[in-house]
Amino acid sequence: MFGKGKSKRHLNIGEDLFIDIIPVSLFKTNCVIIKDLSANDVALFDPGAEGELILEEIKKFGDFNLKYIFATHAHLDHIGHVGFFKEKFPDAKFLLHEGDLFFLTENPFSRFAKRIKAYPCPMPDEFIKDGDKIKMGKLEFEIIHTPGHSPGSVCIYEPDVKIVLTGDTLFRGSAGRTDLIFGNEEQLKISIRKLLSRLSDDTTVLPGHFDISTIGEERRHNSFINKIYNENASCPLHDSF
Numbered sequence: 649m650f651g652k653g654k655s656k657r658h659l660n661i662g663e664d665l666f667i668d669i670i671p672v673s674l675f676k677t678n679c680v681i682i683k684d685l686s687a688n689d690v691a692l693f694d695p696g697a698e699g700e701l702i703l704e705e706i707k708k709f710g711d712f713n714l715k716y717i718f719a720t721h722a723h724l725d726h727i728g729h730v731g732f733f734k735e736k737f738p739d740a741k742f743l744l745h746e747g748d749l750f751f752l753t754e755n756p757f758s759r760f761a762k763r764i765k766a767y768p769c770p771m772p773d774e775f776i777k778d779g780d781k782i783k784m785g786k787l788e789f790e791i792i793h794t795p796g797h798s799p800g801s802v803c804i805y806e807p808d809v810k811i812v813l814t815g816d817t818l819f820r821g822s823a824g825r826t827d828l829i830f831g832n833e834e835q836l837k838i839s840i841r842k843l844l845s846r847l848s849d850d851t852t853v854l855p856g857h858f859d860i861s862t863i864g865e866e867r868r869h870n871s872f873i874n875k876i877y878n879e880n881a882s883c884p885l886h887d888s889f
């Protein structure tokens with residue numbers, strides 16, 4: 649139901665760079681670790697659950713400075729263990745788009761909290777918005793606001809390494825569901841058009857669930873993208889949240 653139980657993987661993209669993808673919890677949310685070896689800085693994306701396991705993985709890279717904790721959006725399976733990391737690394741900056749603040753203040757998915765041993769989520773240290781550029785060593789993460797799956801969903805793009813973390817906006821072969829609270833399919837279509845207009849085919853896609861892909865692959869084979877450009881095409885909905 650929530651993915652195929654893929655195991656963690658290490659990507660060899662770019663020099664001086666470690667990229668690890670760890671699917672966590674029953675939702676198989678892809679937590680991504682990016683370490684810039686030139687500065688020892690680490691950015692963590694969507695630590696939804698299994699904080700101890702993620703931490704062990706980061707430690708394998710040696711000394712590190714956890715600089716940023718990004719959330720692509722604030723559904724519980726993506727932010728469930730942000731609190732774990734903020735407790736251990738209070739200087740790490742937790743970054744989220746303001747559009748998803750509702751999920752922290754109202755916690756509409758609290759019924760899942762026990763199942764992923766979620767920590768109370770701290771308030772973001774800073775809000776991120778469309779066009780922001782966040783530097784870490786040689787890397788510069790660009791924020792692309794892509795509402796639709798949730799109001800504050802963002803994609804995070806690194807133009808030199810050519811990777812984009814798409815959260816639950818764009819998956820391999822499909823897109824995020826829009827039937828959850830504040831989901832909006834029309835917005836999601838606009839957001840995906842925006843992504844496609846910005847990113848080249850050779851950009852590697854690191855989605856919030858399921859396997860990695862490229863923008864080119866998705867342009868050709870993604871059934872939701874097909875539906876955007878051809879209203880008669882059908883598209884199976886993913887049930888990840």
Ligand SMILES: [Zn+2]
Nearest residue numbers: 725816888889
């Ligand atoms: Zn998700």
Ligand SMILES: [Zn+2]
Nearest residue numbers: 723816888889
């Ligand atoms: Zn989601």
